[in-house]
Amino acid sequence: MRQLxxxxxxxxxxxxxxxxxxxxxSFCEDNTNLSPSGFSNIDNKGSDTIVNLALAWAEAYQSYxxxxxxxxxxxxxxxxxxxxxxxxxxxxxxxxxxxxxxxEKAEANGITPVEFIVARDAIAIIVHPENPVNQLTIHQLSAxxxxxxxxxxxxxxxxxxxxxxSRETNSGTHVYFLENVLRKGEVDNKTLFxxxxxxxxxxxxxxxxxxxxxxxxxxxxxGYVTEDLKTIAVGWETTGPFILPSAKSVNDQLYxxxxxxxxxxxxxxxxxxxxxxxxxxxxxxxxxxxELGFVPVRQ
Amino acid sequence: xxxxHWSEFVIxxxxxAAGYSAxxxxxxxxxxxxxxxxxxxxxxxxxTIFSERWYPIEDYxxxxxxxxxxxxxxLGAALIAMPLGISTxxxxxxxxxRWAREIxxxxxxxxxxxxxxLLGFLGILVVAPIVRETLNLPTGLTALTGALLLGAISLPTxxxxxxxxxxxxxxxxxxxxxxxxxxxWQTIWRVTLPAARSGVLTAVMLGIGRAIGETMTVxxxxxxxxxxxxxxxxLVKPIRTMTATIAAEMGExxxxxxxxxxLFLIGITLFVISLIVNLAAxxxxxxxxxxxxxxxx
Numbered sequence: 001m002r003q004l005x006x007x008x009x010x011x012x013x014x015x016x017x018x019x020x021x022x023x024x025x026s027f028c029e030d031n032t033n034l035s036p037s038g039f040s041n042i043d044n045k046g047s048d049t050i051v052n053l054a055l056a057w058a059e060a061y062q063s064y065x066x067x068x069x070x071x072x073x074x075x076x077x078x079x080x081x082x083x084x085x086x087x088x089x090x091x092x093x094x095x096x097x098x099x100x101x102x103x104e105k106a107e108a109n110g111i112t113p114v115e116f117i118v119a120r121d122a123i124a125i126i127v128h129p130e131n132p133v134n135q136l137t138i139h140q141l142s143a144x145x146x147x148x149x150x151x152x153x154x155x156x157x158x159x160x161x162x163x164x165x166s167r168e169t170n171s172g173t174h175v176y177f178l179e180n181v182l183r184k185g186e187v188d189n190k191t192l193f194x195x196x197x198x199x200x201x202x203x204x205x206x207x208x209x210x211x212x213x214x215x216x217x218x219x220x221x222x223g224y225v226t227e228d229l230k231t232i233a234v235g236w237e238t239t240g241p242f243i244l245p246s247a248k249s250v251n252d253q254l255y256x257x258x259x260x261x262x263x264x265x266x267x268x269x270x271x272x273x274x275x276x277x278x279x280x281x282x283x284x285x286x287x288x289x290x291e292l293g294f295v296p297v298r299q
Numbered sequence: 300x301x302x303x304h305w306s307e308f309v310i311x312x313x314x315x316a317a318g319y320s321a322x323x324x325x326x327x328x329x330x331x332x333x334x335x336x337x338x339x340x341x342x343x344x345x346x347t348i349f350s351e352r353w354y355p356i357e358d359y360x361x362x363x364x365x366x367x368x369x370x371x372x373x374l375g376a377a378l379i380a381m382p383l384g385i386s387t388x389x390x391x392x393x394x395x396x397r398w399a400r401e402i403x404x405x406x407x408x409x410x411x412x413x414x415x416x417l418l419g420f421l422g423i424l425v426v427a428p429i430v431r432e433t434l435n436l437p438t439g440l441t442a443l444t445g446a447l448l449l450g451a452i453s454l455p456t457x458x459x460x461x462x463x464x465x466x467x468x469x470x471x472x473x474x475x476x477x478x479x480x481x482x483x484w485q486t487i488w489r490v491t492l493p494a495a496r497s498g499v500l501t502a503v504m505l506g507i508g509r510a511i512g513e514t515m516t517v518x519x520x521x522x523x524x525x526x527x528x529x530x531x532x533x534l535v536k537p538i539r540t541m542t543a544t545i546a547a548e549m550g551e552x553x554x555x556x557x558x559x560x561x562l563f564l565i566g567i568t569l570f571v572i573s574l575i576v577n578l579a580a581x582x583x584x585x586x587x588x589x590x591x592x593x594x595x596x
Contacts, residue, residue, distance in 0.1 A: 079550050105553065161437040168523070168547045169356050192354060198440055198522040198537050201547050205423065205519065212428045215437050 040272045042070045046080020046093030047172050048203070049121060049221045050261055054093055056288050057280055068272055077172035084264055085109055090273050092264040095121065095172030095221075106266075113264040118280050120295035122222040122245035123177060123257040125232040126207070128214040133157040135233040135242035138256060142182050144217065147194030152215070164197040165206050165218035174199075176259050177219055219257075222246075223293035250295040261294070332570060336563030343561060353525040353539070355548065355558045364525040365565060368442070368538035369572075371528045372517060375446025376453055376510040381503055383450070384457030388502070391458070392465035393487050404462065411455035419519030422448045427520055434535060440522035442538045448516050453506035460505055464498020465491060497584040504580035508573055511542075518543035541565045 044054055051074035058070035080092035085106045098106075098113055106113050125141065127133065133156055136144075143149045145164055152160045167174045183189035200206050203224040210216045210229055222245050225231060233242035234256055241254075249255040269277055279285055286296035340348075343360045350361035391403050426447060427439030434443075468491050476486040492499065522537025525544075545562050552559040 075550055078552075082553060085553075102553075163438040169354070170548055170550060175356065190357075192352075192357065195352065195526055196524050196537065198438065198524050199539070199547070200523065201518055208423050209427075209438070209440065213431065213438060 040068055042068065042091065042273060042276060043089040044070055044091045044093065045073045045075060045083050045089045047077040047095040047261070048074040049077075049095040049171075049173055049223075050093040050119075052223065053119060053261075053289065053292050053294060056292060057285055060285065060288060061276060061279060065275075068276070070276070076170045078170050081113075081264065084113060084266055085111065087111060087266065090265065091277075094262045094264060095259065096175055097260075097262065098264060111266045113266065114268055116263045116265070116277055116281070117260045117297055118263050118277075119261045119286075119289045119297055120250055121259055121261050122250045122255050122295065123173065123181075123219050123259070124222045124225045124245045125234060125257075126210055126218050126220060126225055126229045127232060128210055128212075128216060129228060129230045130214055131157060131230060133232065135235065135240075137235055137238055138181060138184055141234070142184055142191065145177075145182050145193055145197065146191045147196070160215050162217060163209075163213060163215040164194060165209060165216055166193060166197050166199055167203075167206070167220075168199050168201045173219070173221060177257075180259075181219075181257060221294075225293075247290060247295045258295070329570065332563060332567050336560060336565075336567045339557065339560035339564040342557045348564075351527045353544070355561065358557070360557075360561045361525075362561075362565060362568070364527040365539055365541045365544050366568060367528040367533075368521070368525070369511060369540040369542070369569075371442045371533055371538055372445045372449060372521065372540055373507060373511045375442060375534060376449035377503070377507050379446060379450030380453045380457055380506055380510070384454050384502070384506060385461055385499060387454075387458045388461035388465055388499075389487060389492070392462045393483075393491060404459075407455050407458045407462075411459065413452075415452060415513060415515045416519075418448050418452060419516040422516060422520035436535055438522065438537065440520055440537055441535050442521060442528070443534050445517045445521040445538070445540075446534070448520060449510040449513055452513055452516065453509045456509050457502045457506040460502035461495075461499045464495040464502065467498065468494045500580060500583055504576060507576060511569070511573060511576070514542040514546045518546055523547065541569050545569075 044058065051072060054072045058072050062068060062070060077094040077096055080089065080094055081098055081102050083089040084092035085102065087109065092113075098115065103113060125136065131152070133152065136155060140149065140155050144155070144162055145166070149155060150162055152158055152162055166177070169175075178193065179185065182191045182193065198209075200209065203220050206218040206220055207224070207226060207229060210218050231244060233244045235242040236256060243249050243255045245255045245258070250258040263277065263280070265273060265277070268274075281297065289296040339360075347360050348362055350359070351363055352359040352361045353364055387407070391400055391407075395403060422444055423440075427441075427444050429439070430436065430441060430444050430447075431439030472490050472494055473486055476490040477483075481489065517540045521540065521543065523539045523543055524537040525539040526533075526536060528536075528538060545565055548558070549562055552562065
């Protein structure tokens with residue numbers, strides 16, 4: 001008997017562990033989209049550009065539909081779309097259109113992404129408030145970021161080196177800026193960011209550096225530009241017109257660096273998700289877009 | 300009697316399991332890294348890996364700037380933290396009066412628990428502007444800023460471990476030295492420090508290990524521009540480290556893509572580098588012990 005007792009201990013503990021596992025698993029199955037109490041959950045994830053807007057929408061929607069719970073997380077457009085492909089979110093936010101490879105990957109997983117344009121955004125070019133430069137053309141911006149122009153005096157400023165700031169490569173804003181400013185929207189243009197471009201991982205990192213460094217130039221979504229930064233007017237031709245980013249100049253299609261913001265659902269939305277998207281496109285929700293410094297979609 | 304036998308049996312097994320699990324976990328991590336990272340060696344041509352440009356969204360996978368960046372920052376941090384850390388340890392253990400020691404030691408240990416993201420904020424808002432203005436640089440987000448903060452991060456580790464090592468030197472050594480007419484300083488420099496050498500070396504290696512693996516702070520303050528460091532001027536230019544690259548890009552990559560494998564290859568490189576640092580430290584420590592044994596025998 002004495003020999004057996006340790007073995008009995010092993011079997012008892014094994015049973016205990018197994019039963020614990022079984023119990024925990026029966027719990028985790030309940031945590032799917034529709035909980036029995038009549039609450040429904042919508043998981044919303046993706047672009048850091050949209051995250052504040054998506055949070056404001058979720059908050060407003062929940063105050064008038066309290067039985068719907070919306071969880072919003074950031075991480076970047078790529079992260080949101082990757083989660084949609086893996087089937088872990090209901091709505092993916094993106095500040096760029098879904099790539100062909102991503103769409104193929106989703107379809108291989110049996111998911112058809114459906115696109116909604118939910119707002120518009122202008123990319124503002126920002127510098128230190130004491131920088132005397134007021135306007136730049138797209139060609140000058142391209143030359144600055146690709147490393148051909150290295151001193152502010154070459155674009156009408158003081159004799160200072162230019163420090164280029166950019167978002168990290170996983171940001172939708174980075175990709176948009178590369179394609180539409182550095183490469184000026186030309187498909188076969190293979191211009192790259194200058195190697196010494198600083199890649200900062202947050203909007204806050206960019207504004208913090210520009211606030212204290214008169215050499216720096218950066219770009220960010222219009223909604224993130226604060227009062228203490230200087231916005232540059234942008235145009236296509238050296239003769240002008242140069243336009244400052246604003247809701248009006250974006251909707252009139254005058255400001256050259258503006259883009260659409262997207263939400264993607266897995267397949268045609270139904271039920272609560274459909275209602276939420278319809279609400280987002282309604283005037284009520286689009287008013288929130290204006291409040292946060294983005295540009296509403298015209299009905 | 301039976302009760303004692305029982306609990307002893309369970310405890311021995313538990314301790315054994317804990318010991319083996321450490322080995323098991325490390326080897327599992329290494330196998331996982333190899334499995335996820337080795338495909339990159341086939342998918343990316345070797346000349347590309349050893350090129351100077353890292354821009355993964357356009358298939359540029361040159362890893363040299365990242366390895367160089369990590370080395371520059373870590374060496375810089377070691378150069379700052381080593382003399383400071385060892386002298387602080389000597390002060391706390393050998394020179395400071397008892398009451399000061401009682402305050403200093405816990406304070407150093409609290410410093411070790413400081414979250415690195417806090418130091419990163421401090422770096423962006425305070426250290427980077429100071430570095431830019433005093434050295435008249437285009438930007439303060441440089442390798443030097445990273446090295447200063449990493450030095451601050453590894454300092455408590457070095458101080459704490461080195462102080463323990465100095466403390467463990469028998470009092471008789473110091474008494475003997477003083478009795479022979481050596482001054483306080485000569486005793487510290489010629490007797491106590493050499494006697495604690497292996498422990499002090501371990502402290503430095505642990506500090507370097509802490510610095511090379513640090514991610515959040517360097518991501519926030521080094522500018523993350525993948526420039527290949529060339530010469531001493533690299534210290535005042537922005538750099539991009541291996542850890543920051545993995546942290547910044549891992550969230551975005553599609554599982555199983557070339558970029559994903561490339562990031563794991565960086566992980567393997569990082570693993571191998573810290574393995575080399577540890578092995579080097581261990582071999583030096585063992586050699587030291589042998590010599591000490593020879594002297595004693």
